[in-house]
Amino acid sequence: MRVVRVVSVLAAVVALLLGGGVAGAAPGGSFADRSIVRTSDDGWKVRLGKFGERVHSVPALSSGHGSYEAFLDLRGTAEITGRGSSPVDAAVLTTGFQVACQWQMDGVQVGVTGGPTAQMSISYPPAMVIGAQVMPSISTTLRNGTSTDVKFATKQLRGPKAGARMEGVRVEISGCVGLAKPAVRAYVRVAMSTAVNDNTFSLYGKPHHL
Structure with missing residues (x-):
C-alpha cells in the first residue's frame, strides 16, 4: 500500500509540472475562428478577427537537445465602424504569436523565418513598424518562466478595415528543457488614436504546446 501511495504522489507531481505555466494547453492542429467587438472611448466600434489559425509541429531540423520546430498559419x-465623437487619426493592426518556455538552458533561442510581412522589434522600447518589411529571419531570447510576443505582421489601417495573413511561418525553439513543451498563443491587436483618446484592443487564441 505504501508503494502505491508513493507512485500516486509522484504521478500527481509530474502532472502538475506538465501543466505548469500553460494549464490545459491544447495540442497543435487547427483552431476555431473567433471575433470580438469593442467600443472605443470615442464611440467607434472596433471588430477584431482571428481566422485560419493552425500549428503544425514537426521534428526539429537541428535535432538538438530541447529543440522544437513548427509551421504557423494565422x-x-x-x-473600425460607426460614428465616433472624434476622427481616427491612426490605427495599426498587429498579428503574431506569444511564445513561452517553462525551463531553459542559458536563455531559450527563438528563431522565426517568414514571408515579406514577418517582422519583429527586439529593441527597447519597441519601435512601431508601419507596413510590410522583408525580414526573413528573426531571433530573440526567452527567459525562464516568461513569454515574449513574436510579431509577424504590422499593418496600418488606411480605411475602415485591414487584414494580415501569414502561412507556413517556420518557428524553431532551442534550449527549452522543461517537462512541458514550449507553448504558443496567437494574438490579434489594434492600436488606434484620435485627438482625444488612445485605445488598444486585443484578441487571443487558446494556448497550445508545440
Missing part, C-alpha cells in the same frame, strides 16, 4: 483582421 490571419488577423481589424475593422
Whole structure:
C-alpha cells in the first residue's frame, strides 16, 4: 500500500509540472475562428478577427537537445465602424504569436523565418513598424518562466478595415528543457488614436504546446 501511495504522489507531481505555466494547453492542429467587438472611448466600434489559425509541429531540423520546430498559419483582421465623437487619426493592426518556455538552458533561442510581412522589434522600447518589411529571419531570447510576443505582421489601417495573413511561418525553439513543451498563443491587436483618446484592443487564441 505504501508503494502505491508513493507512485500516486509522484504521478500527481509530474502532472502538475506538465501543466505548469500553460494549464490545459491544447495540442497543435487547427483552431476555431473567433471575433470580438469593442467600443472605443470615442464611440467607434472596433471588430477584431482571428481566422485560419493552425500549428503544425514537426521534428526539429537541428535535432538538438530541447529543440522544437513548427509551421504557423494565422490571419488577423481589424475593422473600425460607426460614428465616433472624434476622427481616427491612426490605427495599426498587429498579428503574431506569444511564445513561452517553462525551463531553459542559458536563455531559450527563438528563431522565426517568414514571408515579406514577418517582422519583429527586439529593441527597447519597441519601435512601431508601419507596413510590410522583408525580414526573413528573426531571433530573440526567452527567459525562464516568461513569454515574449513574436510579431509577424504590422499593418496600418488606411480605411475602415485591414487584414494580415501569414502561412507556413517556420518557428524553431532551442534550449527549452522543461517537462512541458514550449507553448504558443496567437494574438490579434489594434492600436488606434484620435485627438482625444488612445485605445488598444486585443484578441487571443487558446494556448497550445508545440
